[in-house]
Amino acid sequence: MKYVDEFRDRRIISRLAEEISDAVDLSHTYNFMEVCGTHTMSIFRFGLKDILPVNINLISGPGCPVCVTPNDYIDKAIWLANQKNVIVATFGDMVRVPGSRSSLEKERSRGAHVKIVYSSIDALELARKNPDQEIVFLGIGFETTIPTVAQSIIIARKEKVGNYSVLCGHKTMPEALKLLAGDENLKVDGFLLPGHVSAIIGAKPYEFLAKTFKKRCVIAGFEPIDIMQSILMLIEQKKPDIAIQYTRIISKTGNKLAQESIRKVFEKTSSSWRGLGVIEKSGLKIKKEFRAFDAEVKFNPKILPGKDNLGCICGDVLKGIKTPLECKLFGRLCIPENPVGACMVSSEGACAAYYKYRAKENG
Numbered sequence: 001m002k003y004v005d006e007f008r009d010r011r012i013i014s015r016l017a018e019e020i021s022d023a024v025d026l027s028h029t030y031n032f033m034e035v036c037g038t039h040t041m042s043i044f045r046f047g048l049k050d051i052l053p054v055n056i057n058l059i060s061g062p063g064c065p066v067c068v069t070p071n072d073y074i075d076k077a078i079w080l081a082n083q084k085n086v087i088v089a090t091f092g093d094m095v096r097v098p099g100s101r102s103s104l105e106k107e108r109s110r111g112a113h114v115k116i117v118y119s120s121i122d123a124l125e126l127a128r129k130n131p132d133q134e135i136v137f138l139g140i141g142f143e144t145t146i147p148t149v150a151q152s153i154i155i156a157r158k159e160k161v162g163n164y165s166v167l168c169g170h171k172t173m174p175e176a177l178k179l180l181a182g183d184e185n186l187k188v189d190g191f192l193l194p195g196h197v198s199a200i201i202g203a204k205p206y207e208f209l210a211k212t213f214k215k216r217c218v219i220a221g222f223e224p225i226d227i228m229q230s231i232l233m234l235i236e237q238k239k240p241d242i243a244i245q246y247t248r249i250i251s252k253t254g255n256k257l258a259q260e261s262i263r264k265v266f267e268k269t270s271s272s273w274r275g276l277g278v279i280e281k282s283g284l285k286i287k288k289e290f291r292a293f294d295a296e297v298k299f300n301p302k303i304l305p306g307k308d309n310l311g312c313i314c315g316d317v318l319k320g321i322k323t324p325l326e327c328k329l330f331g332r333l334c335i336p337e338n339p340v341g342a343c344m345v346s347s348e349g350a351c352a353a354y355y356k357y358r359a360k361e362n363g
Helices: 004-008 010-023 037-045 071-081 104-109 120-129 146-159 173-181 195-201 204-211 224-236 256-265 288-293 295-299 314-319 350-362
Strands: 030-036 056-063 086-090 114-116 134-139 164-168 190-193 216-219 242-244 266-273 277-286
Touching (some): 004 224, 030 173, 030 195, 030 224, 037 056, 056 173, 071 295, 086 120, 104 114, 120 164, 134 146, 134 295, 146 164, 146 256, 146 288, 164 277, 164 288, 164 295, 173 195, 190 224, 195 204, 216 224, 256 266, 277 295, 314 350
Parallel strands (some): 030 190, 086 114, 086 134, 134 164, 190 216, 216 242
16 A cells, blocks of 8 residues: 555445454443544544444543643743743644643743744754854654654754753653553553554563553554554454554564664653653653753753643543543633643644544533
């Protein structure tokens, strides 16, 4: 298959739906969590829940990097954007995420220095072109984007671009999955594992899910046929395993060059996740030899204690224990034009997916 339309063939999708219906045990409810926000969007966009058996329950997980970024990180970014001769360079989604008391979008309207870029390399180029300004890139995201940020720091040191730094908020997926798999209150039978992250880290880092927690797992692609086939693979697993559906991209060992870039620049640290709390060794920090490019060290942002947005249940949505439809703010006070929580901001957020494709169910 070479073209995206072939992964959206209605006949194949219908046949897979029939195979899934034939394979399920009608006396059992299957709770499968799709970890990646791109999976969530595809599931809603193509109406896959509507063609699955009623005893298959798909749960959205914490795979949206913007959504799991805690308020205090946003607060630090806002503080930096308001400093003299500092420009905060960021992905577009981050601009609208509410912090404890404001957002980068609101602060920019008041004169704060915020620039939307498409990559860390774009931010580095901004630093080259503005040597009299400090450029701080907001380093958020999982293993998918971390290698590119690592490379920007390596290049900046090599070229002696001293006005470039990164506010590191990167997180790693396996540790969050360990927390979810061990949560007795979250009844998950299996995981649709993220394709983008897995392209970097491979399949091996997930093996504990099958061995220790006895969870069925499939690394899934993002098109409707990928997702339907992955669900069928989950149901048909004879024993818990880490299967790869996304074979056209994923290998067991991942991308060695990308992994080496990460190891060269970053080291493990505990990290705070919105909704999940602090997870040991689930984040990254910039190593000492690259600390000249660490915005946390360079500027020591001074912020007030963070606070949650009252009434927002984004944290529970990210944990998979509630859906957006259970939020009193959803579709009323919290809409894409006026997001109360991060899950409504990001194009990968569960609330954004529900609002765009299923808001009618709320009322």
